[in-house]
Each structure stands twice: as structure tokens, then as C-alpha cells.
Amino acid sequence: MTDDSPALDLRERTDDESRQRLARIEATWASPKGFLGWFMPVNHTAIGRRFIVTSFVFFLLSGVLALAMRLQLLVPLNGLLTPEQYNQFMTVHGTAMMFLFAIPAMEGLAIYVAPLMLGARDMAFPRLNAFGYYVYLIGGTAFFLSLFFGMAPNAGWFNYVPLSNKEFAPGYGVDIWTTMITFIEVSALTAAVELIVTIFKLRAPGMSLNRMPIFVWAVLVMSFMMLFAMPSVIVASAMLMMDRLVDTQFFVTEGGGSPLLWQHLFWFFGHPEVYIILVPALGIVTTIIVTFTQRPVFGYTALVLAMVGIGMVSFGLWVHHMYTTGLPLMGRSFFMAASSMIAIPSGVQIFCWIATMWGTKIRFATPMLFVFGFFAVFIAGGLTGVMVASVPFDRQVHDSYFVVAHFHYVLVGGAVFPLTAGLYYWFPKLTGRMMSERLGRWSCLLIFLGFNLAFFPMHQLGLEGMPRRVYTYVPEMGWQFLNQLATVGSFVLAAGFGLTLINAVRSVFRGEVAGDNPWNATTLEWATASPPLNSNFPQPPVVDSHTPIWDWQQDDERPVVGGLRDDRRETLVTTLLDARPAMVQVLPGPTPWPFVSAVAASVGFIGLIFSPWFYVFGILAIFVTFVLWFWPRHPYREK
Amino acid sequence: MHVRVTVDASEHPSFDPHHHPLWWGVLGAVAIEAAVVATLLTSYFYLALQSPAWPPEGVDPPDLFWPTVVLCLLPASSWTMWWAGKGSDAGRKRQLAIGVTASVAIASLALVARSVQFTALDIRWDDHAYGSMLWTITGFHYTHVVSAILGTVVVSVLAWRGYFTPERQLGVVVDTLYWYFVAAVFLPIYLVLYWVPRVLS
Numbered sequence: 001m002t003d004d005s006p007a008l009d010l011r012e013r014t015d016d017e018s019r020q021r022l023a024r025i026e027a028t029w030a031s032p033k034g035f036l037g038w039f040m041p042v043n044h045t046a047i048g049r050r051f052i053v054t055s056f057v058f059f060l061l062s063g064v065l066a067l068a069m070r071l072q073l074l075v076p077l078n079g080l081l082t083p084e085q086y087n088q089f090m091t092v093h094g095t096a097m098m099f100l101f102a103i104p105a106m107e108g109l110a111i112y113v114a115p116l117m118l119g120a121r122d123m124a125f126p127r128l129n130a131f132g133y134y135v136y137l138i139g140g141t142a143f144f145l146s147l148f149f150g151m152a153p154n155a156g157w158f159n160y161v162p163l164s165n166k167e168f169a170p171g172y173g174v175d176i177w178t179t180m181i182t183f184i185e186v187s188a189l190t191a192a193v194e195l196i197v198t199i200f201k202l203r204a205p206g207m208s209l210n211r212m213p214i215f216v217w218a219v220l221v222m223s224f225m226m227l228f229a230m231p232s233v234i235v236a237s238a239m240l241m242m243d244r245l246v247d248t249q250f251f252v253t254e255g256g257g258s259p260l261l262w263q264h265l266f267w268f269f270g271h272p273e274v275y276i277i278l279v280p281a282l283g284i285v286t287t288i289i290v291t292f293t294q295r296p297v298f299g300y301t302a303l304v305l306a307m308v309g310i311g312m313v314s315f316g317l318w319v320h321h322m323y324t325t326g327l328p329l330m331g332r333s334f335f336m337a338a339s340s341m342i343a344i345p346s347g348v349q350i351f352c353w354i355a356t357m358w359g360t361k362i363r364f365a366t367p368m369l370f371v372f373g374f375f376a377v378f379i380a381g382g383l384t385g386v387m388v389a390s391v392p393f394d395r396q397v398h399d400s401y402f403v404v405a406h407f408h409y410v411l412v413g414g415a416v417f418p419l420t421a422g423l424y425y426w427f428p429k430l431t432g433r434m435m436s437e438r439l440g441r442w443s444c445l446l447i448f449l450g451f452n453l454a455f456f457p458m459h460q461l462g463l464e465g466m467p468r469r470v471y472t473y474v475p476e477m478g479w480q481f482l483n484q485l486a487t488v489g490s491f492v493l494a495a496g497f498g499l500t501l502i503n504a505v506r507s508v509f510r511g512e513v514a515g516d517n518p519w520n521a522t523t524l525e526w527a528t529a530s531p532p533l534n535s536n537f538p539q540p541p542v543v544d545s546h547t548p549i550w551d552w553q554q555d556d557e558r559p560v561v562g563g564l565r566d567d568r569r570e571t572l573v574t575t576l577l578d579a580r581p582a583m584v585q586v587l588p589g590p591t592p593w594p595f596v597s598a599v600a601a602s603v604g605f606i607g608l609i610f611s612p613w614f615y616v617f618g619i620l621a622i623f624v625t626f627v628l629w630f631w632p633r634h635p636y637r638e639k
Numbered sequence: 640m641h642v643r644v645t646v647d648a649s650e651h652p653s654f655d656p657h658h659h660p661l662w663w664g665v666l667g668a669v670a671i672e673a674a675v676v677a678t679l680l681t682s683y684f685y686l687a688l689q690s691p692a693w694p695p696e697g698v699d700p701p702d703l704f705w706p707t708v709v710l711c712l713l714p715a716s717s718w719t720m721w722w723a724g725k726g727s728d729a730g731r732k733r734q735l736a737i738g739v740t741a742s743v744a745i746a747s748l749a750l751v752a753r754s755v756q757f758t759a760l761d762i763r764w765d766d767h768a769y770g771s772m773l774w775t776i777t778g779f780h781y782t783h784v785v786s787a788i789l790g791t792v793v794v795s796v797l798a799w800r801g802y803f804t805p806e807r808q809l810g811v812v813v814d815t816l817y818w819y820f821v822a823a824v825f826l827p828i829y830l831v832l833y834w835v836p837r838v839l840s
Contacts, residue, residue: 619785
């Protein structure tokens with residue numbers, strides 16, 4: 001076709017006809033404005049942004065709790081927090097960082113970025129997406145608010161029975177944990193299904209599975225892991241809920257139950273959980289390395305297989321959290337071998353990254369600096385991981401500060417560093433503006449130094465015998481100096497995140513205008529405006545390689561999909577393996593029903609804390625709101 | 640940069656209920672629920688193997704009659720669902736409406752059988768972990784039958800009102816998929832809850 005075809009990229013056209021067409025498409029995909037409009041948007045960009053912002057708010061709040069705990073541990077026999085407060089802070093910090101920050105932040109980023117990377121106009125089930133967000137928002141807020149009423153859970157983030165039984169944890173704290181965690185997992189599961197189907201069915205024509213961006217592969221692996229790991233924690237917390245509310249005997253030894261069943265169920269979820277947040281982070285790291293070296297990734301197939309391998313092996317590791325529970329030797333040996341095996345795919349990835357960077361001129365912008373921070377911190381955490389994977393070593397340091405140091409190195413190194421890198425990297429896409437490089441570099445430096453200062457001494461504290469989860473210690477133990485180092489470090493760390501927060505808020509208003517593709521990246525999210533248009537792509541792209549944007553630049557031509565209607569929300573559905581065009585999906589527009597359903601579900605779940613009858617109420621309320629949500633509206637669609 | 644249209648979306652159908660993304664979505668929901676059932680049954684075995692006696696002393700395994708009735712009713716209701724879908728594919732609206740209504744009726748009978756069985760259980764949920772498992776798994780499946788029935792009632796109301804056409808019948812297709820799952824998942828539950836205690840003791 002020639003230059004004056006009406007199919008040209010509509011944004012670059014100045015003639016009236018193309019502009020009117022673009023305006024029509026944008027109006028079709030617009031989200032409503034105003035106060036009532038807040039309850040209605042379904043576009044994945046709106047929902048993804050909300051997930052990201054909300055999860056970072058929970059991150060800050062949980063971080064403040066951590067600072068309070070560090071202050072309490074500054075000197076021996078400190079009276080800043082009461083033991084009960086300390087237990088609540090510790091439980092809420094751990095639970096919120098995992099369930100309210102890490103998972104939703106990864107989900108949110110995936111919901112925002114993955115459909116754009118696929119060249120889709122929205123996700124497969126936009127209203128379900130909105131439902132998942134409201135569930136998360138309400139559940140997370142209720143969970144956090146319990147702290148202000150002094151009703152927060154206090155049995156640690158993994159809530160071991162019998163400590164969390166009615167007998168040893170009276171009050172509503174643990175009930176709030178069990179109901180709200182189950183509830184928030186519902187949101188995670190909706191996101192998982194949504195992401196899987198979107199990745200399977202809404203890829204741009206030509207984006208066969210072996211041309212999918214690594215980040216999308218990572219999201220796919222994450223979603224499948226969620227699908228099979230989360231049911232386990234849902235079952236476990238539902239059982240604990242019933243043990244506490246209606247006196248079932250699942251975990252009560254006298255009644256034929258088994259406290260170890262809780263540990264098995266919890267860690268069958270809890271261990272994959274670590275990788276659920278690590279795998280998308282690996283995707284972020286790969287994406288950033290490719291962009292900042294301007295070179296296609298080395299070992300695409302090996303990287304994908306390594307991620308799938310990590311996903312699978314991670315389901316065979318859970319018992320390494322239970323080495324001290326008196327398991328048979330054979331069982332322990334098996335899980336020790338499996339735990340060590342995870343080092344193999346992790347190593348494959350590291351070598352692929354090194355090979356990608358080898359001999360290139362790396363651009364050392366802030367996202368890349370955070371990726372280097374990830375390398376250092378995560379590898380250190382991996383090394384202590386190999387140590388605690390071994391049964392004899394683990395039995396020495398179990399439940400000591402060594403473990404606290406290890407998992408903060410793995411989780412902060414493996415998830416928070418890449419996530420912050422991703423924030424700096426995709427911020428221009430989200431807001432249309434760049435974040436400040438200068439503040440970014442300072443922030444990265446402070447976070448790196450502060451983190452190591454805060455957590456490295458904990459290795460030594462653990463080896464010296466300091467148990468985790470204690471609200472204080474006596475001066476004779478000689479733990480004061482290292483604890484003070486850790487506390488100072490935690491404040492440096494907080495200052496580093498504070499800088500990033502200031503940077504983000506400032507840049508939303510005053511950052512340098514970014515343009516469509518400020519990093520000259522090659523994935524499709526950079527093939528639309530920044531921030532993305534309402535429709536993402538007025539003419540969705542067609543791809544035939546791993547690096548579509550770089551190819552288009554070379555050919556000076558870009559292939560697109562034509563023939564989608566302007567007057568309703570249409571997106572192209574393609575086949576599972578080869579992404580050949582198959583059908584057109586008509587997507588729903590803005591609606592308040594997901595919000596209403598989420599409120600109905602929340603009442604049902606929160607009510608469970610007080611009466612089992614809310615189970616029946618919840619089912620009926622959700623049913624009624626779902627019928628109203630799905631009931632076909634006139635005029636019925638004829639084609 | 641030149642832009643070239645290489646794919647024309649208007650050549651492709653916008654109705655294709657058997658290949659719609661929602662079909663995959665319901666499959667995802669089924670996978671989650673199957674994982675829940677698997678977790679529950681695994682927990683059942685875990686507790687059974689830890690216990691000196693399973694069921695505990697003085698408790699008989701649940702009666703076989705009513706569960707076996709349910710085991711026959713659920714596949715029967717699946718057959719009427721399948722038959723209804725055949726009718727819908729061919730545009731026979733009456734066959735669709737009759738089929739889904741029959742499924743609701745048969746599954747409601749199964750629900751009655753389930754309820755009778757609850758009252759006949761030899762043990763309460765708070766007596767012993769065995770009772771807790773029995774009640775929870777039974778209750779979990781009961782809830783699923785209820786939700787499948789509720790969803791299908793809505794489908795039958797729409798079917799009697801003539802809403803569905805051979806193209807516009809996504810609701811029928813995905814409801815049927817879920818229905819098959821609810822019927823099929825009863826088989827492992829049946830074998831574990833009603834036969835395993837007999838084999839173990």
C-alpha cells in the first residue's frame with residue numbers, strides 16, 4: 001500500500017478523515033470520568049495502574065512497620081513497643097509484604113504491561129480484572145485497618161498451629177488473617193486466569209509462542225504457578241478458619257487432626273510463592289538487559305526453559321521449610337536434593353544474561369543500575385540459600401536471624417530491586433514522563449548500601465544464636481552493636497525508597513516528556529503513545545520476530561491489523577501456538593457491577609469472622625450481583 | 640514509517656462460542672477448583688494415614704446408597720446438558736430450553752439426595768478430624784452443585800425467552816463445561832469418601 005492509504009498509523013496522520021476515525025476509536029475505549037466514573041473503568045491500563053499504586057502504598061505502610069520494629073531492637077530491653085504490638089507489627093509486616101505488596105505489584109505490572117507487549121487492545125475479561133482489583137483493595141484495606149483497632153493477627157506470617165488455634169490466639173486477629181488472605185487470593189486467582197487466557201489467545205498475529213517476549217513468558221509461568229499454588233493456601237486457611245469458628249478438628253491433635261498438615265499445606269503454597277514473585281522479576285531483568293544493551297537476548301530458548309523449570313521444581317521444595325519437624329531421613333534427603341537442583345536453571349539464566357551483556361556498550365541508566373543491584377543482592381541470597389538447603393546446616397540456623405537475612409536477600413534482591421528497576425523503566429510508559437536520573441542514582445545507591453547494612457549483620461546475629469521474632473534481647477548476649485548497625489541500615493534503606501517516592505511524585509508533574517519509546521526498546525508496549533492510547537493500538541501491530549520495533553525501524557515499514565470496528569470494543573483473537581487470526585472478540589465497556597459484586601463478596605467474607613451464616617449470604621449475594629453483571633442488555637448483538 | 644495492513648479482521652467471525660476466550664477462562668476456573676479438590680483429598684489421606692483408626696473407633700463408614708444415587712444422577716444431568724447443547728447448535732430453541740431445565744431438575748434431585756445423606760452421617764464435623772474432612776468435602780461439592788444449578792437456572796430463563804441462537808450461545812457453552820466438571824469431580828470424591836474407609840478398615 002502507498003503512503004496515502006487510510007490505514008497509515010492514525011496518530012501520525014493530519015488529514016481530517018484519519019483524525020476523526022482516531023477520535024471515534026478513542027471515544028469507544030474511553031473510561032468514564034468523575035467520582036462515579038471511578039467505580040467503572042475496565043481498561044487494563046487503568047486497572048494495572050491502580051494495582052501498582054495500591055501495592056506500593058502497602059509497601060510503604062509495611063516498611064514503616066519494619067522501621068518501628070528496628071527501632072524497638074535498637075537497644076536491649078527497649079520498651080518502645082509492647083510484646084503484643086511487636087507481634088502484630090511483625091505479622092502484618094510479613095503478611096502485607098507478601099500478599100498485599102509483592103504479588104499484587106507483580107500482577108499489576110503484568111496486567112499493565114503484558115497486554116501491551118502482546119499487541120492486544122485489552123485483556124480477555126476486562127470486568128473480571130476490575131472485580132479482582134476491588135477485592136484486593138477492600139481485602140487489603142480491611143486487613144491493614146485491623147492494626148488500628150488492635151485486632152491485628154499476631155501469630156507470624158505463616159500462622160503456625162497450634163499457636164494460631166483458638167486456644168493460644170484468642171480474639172479476632174487470626175480470623176482476620178484467614179478470611180482476608182483467602183479473599184485476596186481470590187483476586188490473585190482471577191488475575192492468573194485472566195493473564196493466562198490473554199497470553200494464550202490475544203497475541204498479535206504472528207507472535208507465535210517462540211516469539212513471545214521473555215517478560216510475557218515469565219508472566220505466563222507466574223500465572224500457572226499461582227493457579228496451582230494458591231488453592232493450597234486457600235484450603236489451609238479455610239480449614240483454620242473452620243477450626244476456629246465452628247470447631248472442626250483439622251489441626252487439633254486431640255481430635256485426630258495434625259498441626260503438620262498446616263505446615264505442609266502452607267508451604268506447598270509458600271514455597272512456590274517465593275518463585276511466583278521471583279519469576280516475573282526475572283522477566284523484568286531480561287527485558288531491561290535487552291533494552292540497555294540494545295541486543296536481542298542470548299539463549300532465548302534456554303531462558304524460557306529455565307523459567308519453566310524453576311516453576312516446576314519450585315513445587316517440589318516445600319519441605320525444606322520443615323527440616324526440624326522430625327521428618328523421615330529419606331524425605332529430607334529428597335527435598336535437599338530438589339532444593340539444590342533449583343540452582344541449575346538459575347545458573348542458566350545468569351549465564352544467558354552475562355552472554356547478552358558481553359562486549360556490548362551498556363547504558364548505565366537507573367533501571368540498569370537496579371538490575372546490577374539485583375545481581376549482587378540476589379546472588380548473595382542464593383548462596384545462603386544453598387547453605388540453608390542443606391539439612392545439617394539448616395538445623396543449626398533454623399528460626400534464627402540467619403534465615404531472616406537469607407530471605408530478605410532473596411526477596412528484596414529477587415523482587416524489590418527488579419520491581420524498582422521496572423518502575424523506573426516503565427514509568428515513562430505509564431505517565432508519559434521520565435523520572436529524574438540524578439535522584440534515581442542516589443536512590444539506588446542508598447537502597448543498595450542501606451539494604452546491605454541492614455541485613456548483612458543479621459547473618460552474623462543468626463550465627464551468634466539470636467532467634468527471629470523476638471521483641472527484645474538482654475544486654476549480656478552481646479547482640480547490641482550488630483542490631484544497631486541493622487537499624488541504621490534500615491533507615492538508610494528507607495531514605496533510598498523515600499527518594500524514589502519523591503522522584504515518582506515529582507516526575508508525574510514535572511518530569512521530562514518521554515515520547516513513545518524513550519529507551520529505544522523493541523517490545524510492543526513502546527509502539528503506542530506514552531501514556532498508551534485508550535485503545536492501546538488504533539491499528540494493532542502484526543509481528544514476525546522477537547524484536548518487532550527494531551525490525552520496523554530497519555524496514556521503515558510496519559504491518560498492522562485493519563478492519564476492526566470503531567464503534568465498539570473489538571480485539572483480534574489468535575490461535576494458541578502460531579497466533580494465526582481466528583476471531584474477533586467484542587469486549588465489554590465501563591460498568592459498575594464488578595464493584596458491586598466485590599462489595600457483596602467482601603461483606604460475605606468479612607462477615608464470616610462473626611458468623612458462619614455469612615457463607616450462605618455471600619454465595620447468594622455474589623450470585624445476584626453476577627446475574628445483574630452478566631444479564632444480556634438490549635439491543636442484543638446480532639453480529 | 641509506512642504502515643501496511645496485512646491482516647483484515649473483518650474477515651473473521653465475531654461469534655464463535657466454541658473457541659471464545661471465555662471457554663479458556665472457564666477451563667482456568669475448573670483447573671483451580673480441581674486443584675482445591677486435589678488438595679482436600681490429599682489432606683484426607685494425610686490425616687487418614689496419621690490416625691490409628693480411620694474412621695475413628697465406633698464410627699461406621701458413610702452409607703453407600705445415597706451417594707451412589709448421586710453418582711448416577713449427575714451423569715444423567717450431564718447427558719441432558721449435552722443434548723440441550725446439540726439442540727442449541729442446530730437452532731432448536733425448544734430442545735435447548737427443555738434440556739437445561741431437565742438438567743436443573745435432575746441436579747436438584749441430586750441435591751435432595753445429598754441433603755438426606757448429610758442428616759444420615761454417623762459423625763459430626765466437630766467430633767473428629769475424620770468428621771471435619773467428611774463434612775468439608777461433602778459441603779464443598781454441595782456448594783458446587785448449588786452454584787451450577789443457580790447458573791443454569793439463569794441459562795434456562797434466557798433459553799425459554801429465546802435469547803440464545805446458534806451464534807449467540809456462549810453462556811450455554813461455558814455453563815455446560817462447568818457442569819461437566821461438577822459432575823465429573825464427584826467420581827474421585829465418591830471413591831475416596833465412601834470406598835477408601837471401607838478398604839482401609
